[in-house]
Amino acid sequence: MLPIAGERVMATGLRSSLGTRGLLVAAGLLFSPVLAQAQPQPAGNPQLAAAQAAFDALPEVERKAIQNDLIWAGHFNGAVSGSYGPLTFRGINALKAGSRGAPDGILTPVERRALAQAAGAAREAAGFRVITDERTGIRIGIPTKLLPRREATAIGGGRWQSEDGRVTLDTSTAPAGDTLEALFEKATSTGVPGRKITYKLLRPDFFVVTGETSTGRFYRRLSAGPGGLRGFSIGYDKALAPSVDKLVIAIASSFEPFPTGPAPAMTGPAAASAATPGAASPVVVGTRPTERFGVGLAVSDKLVLTATAAIDPCKSLKVSGRPARLRIKDDASGLAVLEVDGAAAGTPPGLRSEALGAQESVVLMAFGDSGGQRTAMALPGQSVRLGAGEAVFAPLQPGQAGSPVFDRQGRLAGVVTANPSDKVLIAGVAPQRAYAVAAGAAMQALLGKAGITLQTATSGPEISTGAVVEKVGKAALPVACGL
Secondary structure: OOOOOOHHHHHOOOOOOHHHHHHHHHOOOOOOHHHHOOOOOOOOOOHHHHHHHHHHOOOHHHHHHHHHHHHHOOOOOOOOOOOOOHHHHHHHHHHHHOOOOOOOOOOOHHHHHHHHHHHHHHHHHHOEEEEEOOOOOOEEEEEOOOOOEEEEOOOOOEEEEOOOOOEEEEEEEOOOOOOHHHHHHHHOOOOOOOOEEEEEEEEOOEEEEEEEOOOEEEEEEEEEEOOEEEEEEEEEEHHHHHHHHHHHHHHHHHOEOOOOOOOOOOOOOHHHHHOOOOOOOOOOOOOOOOEEEEEEEEOOOOEEEEEHHHOOOOOEEEEOOEEEEEEEEEOOOOEEEEEEOOOOOOOOOOEOOOOOOOOOEEEEEEEEEEOOEEEEEEEEEEEEEEOOEEEEEEOOOOOOOOOEEEEOOOOEEEEEOOOHHHOOOEOOEOOOEEEEEEOHHHHHHHHHHOOOOOOEOOOOOOOOHHHHHHHHHHHEEEEEEEO
16 A cells, blocks of 8 residues: 555654744745635626637647646636636636726736746745656655655655655555555554545545644545556645645646657746737637537437537537537536537437435546547446436536536446536546436427437346446547537
């Protein structure tokens, strides 16, 4: 089992904080209530669409650089994806509040330069360097001034630690024969005295676990790939959480378990350096098509059921790479039916006739990003109530609206209509939440208007997740929305 870094250090008690705290102040990572208090909610804000259009017009490298710099400014805790959403909107406006800028979610060239300079100064003050760990092969950002003590560990990884021992970062690999699932179970075990797990997420290719002891906190991430299991963990004094929590986001954003190509340069953006001094308009460099993603369910040879949240507003639609068009939709249920050019793959699943029971175990079919490709995956979930409606509690990620929900017999129980892309991310990962589901009656009502009726499946014995995937997995299809 890989160790959870820093728990041993945290359990020994607190030591002098002057050295570590001073470096965090210099890096600009301590929480600023003045800048953080004004974070407008984007819901219903007419400026959000205009801000997104201006942001999307920038080159991808610049969009990602802005989000990376916002992390270092302490105003962004999402994934550095280059996609604009409420988190980026709020982060930019929180930054602009400090200089009394207009809360429009758009950076002027002057503001962009100021952000780049502040973030660069914070990175330099922390000595943040993206390195390739020769012992594990992972690529990760290390705040070398905060963690100057470096040594090898007995389990084949590297360790970086602050001078006062209050912050520790470990890189590691897993012994041959260990599985991601088995290590996740060990990492989340409740049998460790004094330890509390505050967040856990298991996906087919990685897991994240966070927790705390009486005096400290920890964050652990482990990924599976062609080179085995690789990961990192951070343990730190709970008194430093307001600053180190943000630093963890920056480190997690830089983490590449199986890196390819050269390490990213931590330099200022070209757009900001080339902007005209004093200009007040946003930098816009041409326009380009953008995409977001969702999940659909084949209900006939040409029709696919999905969520309206996955397709609104879209200028173009594709299902499994083939052109598609909206056939019918129902805003009340949150469902839509698409017509696909060519035959939709997969056999329509049988429908569950009865409602899901309280906290009943379910399986969700979804698609996630893997090396730039949309890859099918099965996610665990539980049925819950959300107000008067049905919902599932599951680790859905951005791009998984429309995911079909199956019971443990492989019967279709519903379709997720909520949009996970609007949820708060923790170090780039959406936490488990309750997502609204359109159940059997709503699905049949809309499909009936399209001339389709799903057959009701009879009850039978429960089967494994793998058997559910084998039975119904091919009916789940990736949906791409051109904006």
